Amino acid sequence: MSFFEMNFSFSPMIKKQQVFIKSGLVLLFGFLCYYFFIDTKGIKSLEPHFSIASEDLVELYSDNEKKADNLYTNKIVEVYGTVKEISYLNDRKTIILAGNSENSNIICDLNENQLNKLNQLKNNQTVYIKGICKGYLKDVILLDCYIDTLKNNE
Template identity: 45%
Template sequence: MKTKNIFYGIGILLIVVLNILYFYNPIFKSDSKSIENKLTDYNLKASDLVSSFTNNEKKANLLYTGKIIEITGTIKEITYLNDRNTIILNSNSETFGVICDINPNQKEKIHQLKQHQKIKVKGICKGFLKDVIFLNCAIDLPINE
């Protein structure tokens, strides 16, 4: 009976220690969300990207989904709903745009942006659902035009 209790105690202690190491130790923390310094696969204008998806969604999905893309476009809207910072870029179409979910480490940069400002955003393309969706986006230097 005592050995059984010791065995369970060691098991629980081991689980607690592993959880502490996993959640609090920076060695286990991934920097996969930070794409600022990663190379881009494509550099496109927001309108060209949306046109690709609206003209041939299947081909565009094969080309762009899962890739790191730098998009240049004009800000249509900036939202801060549910602790998510999102920028919507205009395209040539009234109906479609590019939704960029901004990485939380970009808070200082996003608060400097204004509607109708031309910017570059780098993110991972996730596909097309009425708009082209980008996740983990980093804001590159704003273009002053």
């Protein structure tokens, strides 16, 4: 058997490896596109499903958590209310909006690129924040939040 005949006998295995490598590259490319283009635009570029005052959202959850979960959980919600506290605990940037009582508020975990806007805010300032509602654990939780500075200046 000549060298060329041996090389051809391995070609199906080489083709399988090439297909496997190409498939892996396509998956990697798809993940990178999602992460850098779709995910980073995410909520900022989308219209909210609901716009509601922070006190009203907390009240709805405290009155009937199951009904509020059905309406708001995993939806993009724009909340407007008074900044009660700004927190940098555990390398997270969080705004706590006043709810309808001392014990129940809205915790807005900010998207990482909101630091400049966060630094401009003060306690007791009215703010509009858009995020994904994740439910209620004594406080309403919003994740991946964006501060809407255009509405803040109205």
